[in-house]
Amino acid sequence: MSDTNPEQALCKGxxxxxDDTLFPHAVVEKDEVLPPGFEEVVEEGKRYFTLPCSHFNGMCTIYDKQRGSICGTFQCSVLEDAIEEEISFVEAADLVAKVQSQKARINRLLAAYPGATIRDRYAEFERQHAERKDTMEFKLQYKDLLIEWVVFKARLKRFSPE
Ligand code: SF4
Ligand code: SF4
Incomplete structure (x- = not known):
């Protein structure tokens, strides 16, 4: 019998x-003392730790240890809807799987563009093509990637907290 509850199973998968798919950084509470290993940044007086989190390696590697306070409280809207039984955990996992497979397709299409994350690689793609991005030739040449990216961003909105 599994000792993982459905919420943990969804998030672990x-x-x-x-990993920076949804956000470039995570909020740190005002007086919070972060455990070692987090890279803290301050922007406009607010504290964050950068993502991808240094403790993420396919899944959280310190799940049962002290993490950022946000780690124990954050619920994306997909998780929230599953907990509130507006969708099933199977449907939630299917939404995750669709984004994961789309990320893999986009990463293949972005293979020529360096970057630590998919967001970085797409920014590099846009940077390299900034001067011709509005031309029909460019849109036809990269239509597969451009369509995948629009659908990807739309899918990610489903995860954004209200
Ligand atoms: S995005 Fe949602 S489902 Fe995925 S790990 Fe975060 S809270 Fe869990
Ligand atoms: S500590 Fe774990 S749960 Fe928190 S951001 Fe890092 S990988 Fe995610």
């Missing part, structure tokens, strides 16, 4: 809020 996802990680989009840890």
């Amino acid at each position: 996802c990680g989009f809020c840890c």
Whole structure:
């Protein structure tokens, strides 16, 4: 019998809020003392730790240890809907799987563009083509990637907290 509850199972198979898929950084509470290994940044007076999280390696590697306070409280809207039984955990996992397979397709299409994350690689793609991005030739040449990216961003909105 599994000792993992459905919420943990969904998140362990996802990680989009840890690996920079959804956000470039995670909120740190005002007086919070972060455990070692987090890279903290301050922007406009607010504290964050950067993502991808240094403790993420396919899944959280310190799940049962002290993490950022946000780690124990954050619920994306897909997780929230599953907990509130508006969708099933199977449907939630299917949404995660669709984003994961789409990320893999986009990463293949972005293979020529360096970057630590899919967001970085797409930014590099846009940077390299900034001067011709509005031309029909460019849109036809990269239509597969451009369509995948629009659908990807739309799918990610489903995960955004209200
Ligand atoms: S994005 Fe949602 S489902 Fe995925 S790990 Fe974060 S809270 Fe869990
Ligand atoms: S500590 Fe774990 S749960 Fe928190 S952001 Fe890092 S990988 Fe995700």
